[in-house]
Amino acid sequence: xxxxxxxxxxxxxxxxxxxxxxxxxxxxxxxxxxxxxxxxxxxxxxxxxxxxxxxxxxxxxxxxxxxxxxxxxxxxxxxxxxxxxxxxxxxxxxxxxxxxxxxxxxxxxxxxxxxxxxxxxxxxxxxxxxxxxxxxxxxxxxxxxxxxxxxxxxxxxxxxxxxxxxxxxxxxxxxxxxxxxxxxxxxxxxxxxxxxxxxxxxxxxxxxxxxxxxxxxxxxxxxxxxxxxxxxxxxxxxxxxxxxxxxxxxxxxxxxxxxxxxxxxxxxxxxxxxxxxxxxxxxxxxxxxxxxxxxxxxxxxxxxxxxxxxxxxxxxxxxx
Amino acid sequence: xxxxxxxxxxxxxxxxxxxxxxxxxxxxxxxxxxxxxxxxxxxxxxxxxxxxxxxxxxxxxxxxxxxxxxxxxxxxxxxxxxxxxxxxxxxxxxxxxxxxxxxxxxxxxxxxxxxxxxxxxxxxxxxxxxxxxxxxxxxxxxxxxxxxxxxxxxxxxxxxxxxxxxxxxxxxxxxxxxxxxxxxxxxxxxxxxxxxxxxxxxxxxxxxxxxxxxxxxxxxxxxxxxxxxxxxxxxxxxxxxxxxxxxxxxxxxxxxxxxxxxxxxxxxxxxxxxxxxxxxxxxxxxxxxxxxxxxxxxxxxxxxxxxxxxxxxxxxxxxxxxxxxxxxxxxxxxxxxxxxxxxxxxxxxxxxxxxxxxxxxxxx
Numbered sequence: 001x002x003x004x005x006x007x008x009x010x011x012x013x014x015x016x017x018x019x020x021x022x023x024x025x026x027x028x029x030x031x032x033x034x035x036x037x038x039x040x041x042x043x044x045x046x047x048x049x050x051x052x053x054x055x056x057x058x059x060x061x062x063x064x065x066x067x068x069x070x071x072x073x074x075x076x077x078x079x080x081x082x083x084x085x086x087x088x089x090x091x092x093x094x095x096x097x098x099x100x101x102x103x104x105x106x107x108x109x110x111x112x113x114x115x116x117x118x119x120x121x122x123x124x125x126x127x128x129x130x131x132x133x134x135x136x137x138x139x140x141x142x143x144x145x146x147x148x149x150x151x152x153x154x155x156x157x158x159x160x161x162x163x164x165x166x167x168x169x170x171x172x173x174x175x176x177x178x179x180x181x182x183x184x185x186x187x188x189x190x191x192x193x194x195x196x197x198x199x200x201x202x203x204x205x206x207x208x209x210x211x212x213x214x215x216x217x218x219x220x221x222x223x224x225x226x227x228x229x230x231x232x233x234x235x236x237x238x239x240x241x242x243x244x245x246x247x248x249x250x251x252x253x254x255x256x257x258x259x260x261x262x263x264x265x266x267x268x269x270x271x272x273x274x275x276x277x278x279x280x281x282x283x284x285x286x287x288x289x290x291x292x293x294x295x296x297x298x299x300x301x302x303x304x305x306x307x308x309x310x311x312x313x314x315x316x317x318x319x320x
Numbered sequence: 321x322x323x324x325x326x327x328x329x330x331x332x333x334x335x336x337x338x339x340x341x342x343x344x345x346x347x348x349x350x351x352x353x354x355x356x357x358x359x360x361x362x363x364x365x366x367x368x369x370x371x372x373x374x375x376x377x378x379x380x381x382x383x384x385x386x387x388x389x390x391x392x393x394x395x396x397x398x399x400x401x402x403x404x405x406x407x408x409x410x411x412x413x414x415x416x417x418x419x420x421x422x423x424x425x426x427x428x429x430x431x432x433x434x435x436x437x438x439x440x441x442x443x444x445x446x447x448x449x450x451x452x453x454x455x456x457x458x459x460x461x462x463x464x465x466x467x468x469x470x471x472x473x474x475x476x477x478x479x480x481x482x483x484x485x486x487x488x489x490x491x492x493x494x495x496x497x498x499x500x501x502x503x504x505x506x507x508x509x510x511x512x513x514x515x516x517x518x519x520x521x522x523x524x525x526x527x528x529x530x531x532x533x534x535x536x537x538x539x540x541x542x543x544x545x546x547x548x549x550x551x552x553x554x555x556x557x558x559x560x561x562x563x564x565x566x567x568x569x570x571x572x573x574x575x576x577x578x579x580x581x582x583x584x585x586x587x588x589x590x591x592x593x594x595x596x597x598x599x600x601x602x603x604x605x606x607x608x609x610x611x612x613x614x615x616x617x618x619x620x621x622x623x624x625x626x627x628x629x630x631x632x633x634x635x636x637x638x639x640x641x642x643x644x645x646x647x648x649x650x651x652x653x654x655x656x657x658x659x660x661x662x663x664x665x666x667x668x669x670x671x672x673x674x675x676x677x678x679x680x681x682x683x684x
Binding site: 217219226 | 373374375394395396400401402404406409410421422425473
């Protein structure tokens with residue numbers, strides 16, 4: 001039974017760091033905090049004491065207690081929070097789609113037969129990810145801010161080329177272009193940070209496709225376009241699903257990017273949750289919202305899992 | 321060749337690292353012919369096949385298909401289909417979908433295609449396997465699907481890249497006959513690549529023996545076996561004894577210290593030559609046989625091979641391989657005879673050092 005003994009560290013790890021916190025979140029989620037009711041009484045020796053509902057008397061001022069309540073679930077369903085959730089989903093979906101549209105061709109080009117040194121290029125793509133996440137995001141801010149690099153380049157160009165200036169003026173573009181602190185900036189930040197999570201799994205899957213399958217398709221009369229649609233695309237679907245998951249899930253829960261790139265003007269559900277554990281100090285409502293996001297993510301993964309299964313059960317892949 | 325469907329003219333392939341995979345190969349292939357490219361690995365046979373299929377770009381030369389140079393055409397524009405070495409079937413499609421891949425691409429009528437698929441599967445003996453997954457098929461069945469998938473496109477030329485290499489011996493024999501039958505019935509030109517000389521001799525109308533990017537000899541299986549033009553071909557096709565000898569004059573050759581009448585001429589007088597004698601052509605006679613002026617030897621080993629006995633006979637410094645249905649015990653003194661037409665005489669330069677080295681190794 002040596003094999004079973006080897007799983008003990010992991011099981012312990014999972015219990016302490018996954019199962020227990022989950023139970024705590026559920027507990028916090030289904031409870032609210034309320035003050036313990038009491039009556040102030042003056043004891044015979046003149047000191048003040050507190051009488052609880054069950055008649056016990058204590059000199060300590062009673063604190064708060066957690067009681068099971070679905071109040072937070074009602075609150076969660078208020079339009080304010082649902083709107084935030086919907087915005088988060090929208091931003092995450094747009095981010096995922098852009099990452100897919102940018103990432104798939106990159107993966108395809110890198111796996112091309114004539115492409116020299118794909119490993120080097122892949123490393124160059126991933127290299128920025130080795131830098132601190134905040135540093136990367138602040139860099140984007142210094143590029144995009146009103147007196148940032150991009151704006152100074154554009155105004156430099158405007159001074160150098162009058163025609164360009166005239167064109168921008170006619171298009172109604174102001175002297176300073178506002179790039180930051182809107183939804184687009186948040187999406188840009190997310191795409192930049194998550195793109196490599198889309199490229200990597202797709203690259204890995206396409207790279208593993210047996211080249212002789214592509215040769216066989218060509219041999220049977222498939223043009224490069226049809227080869228792609230009939231062989232490469234169906235075989236790369238598992239990688240696409242993995243990439244979509246790896247981008248969508250963090251995108252739907254992020255809060256730092258929206259705070260920095262959105263400047264607080266584009267709050268997402270992640271920001272509100274973070275707020276509950278920070279400024280608002282309402283862990284119970286924060287936990288309830290976390291549960292909501294968890295359900296959404298689970299539903300999403302379940303839907304993806306079904307696509308994956310259909311693929312495995314050899315459902316006919318007919319794109320044409 | 322006048323009725324050539326495929327003419328390969330001085331085809332050259334030089335890889336990026338300077339390796340010459342094909343050094344100017346020319347070959348005419350006729351309609352409905354079964355041609356085998358035979359040679360050891362690295363001889364260029366697969367490269368030649370890939371050039372015909374369009375998967376390899378030749379550095380020079382032409383491939384004429386019905387008189388038109390097809391070198392610039394991509395594979396999908398060539399009316400040639402391939403059975404790949406490891407079949408390259410599409411694992412996400414079932415048997416019928418795999419076979420229908422070509423017709424579907426051309427957008428042919430579904431009903432017509434389905435009927436064609438059934439016909440093809442019947443031909444390769446896989447009726448009823450339409451809905452099966454590729455992964456659930458045995459190697460031989462996958463092989464048949466690959467053939468059906470290629471043949472349904474009714475190509476004029478079918479390329480087969482060592483298609484039987486992954487099968488076990490019994491299945492390989494069956495598939496050899498099967499392929500030959502399919503080729504006869506379909507009337508398609510087959511170009512078959514293999515390193516298995518027995519396979520080549522069994523199936524082919526003509527065999528091209530290749531080495532180091534060149535065709536050494538092209539001919540019918542009988543020609544190749546009986547009249548090898550070089551020691552390499554003799555050595556590669558079946559077992560043979562390769563001996564050093566001297567051509568005394570026309571129709572008289574000297575080896576193993578004795579003179580033999582032979583049928584070859586035109587080598588000049590006292591020219592150094594290589595002699596090839598097939599093991600089954602060496603006859604062992606008892607030592608008291610009246611034959612005069614023939615080499616004598618001692619049987620060194622005896623192996624029973626089923627149909628025949630394989631013996632090694634030492635004669636002087638040479639060890640000869642002899643196949644015979646008549647066993648001679650080890651240690652027996654024998655006389656060796658060989659009929660004049662069974663002696664193959666070839667120029668010395670044809671014999672590569674590595675062939676001689678291998679023969680030297682065997683003598684030890």
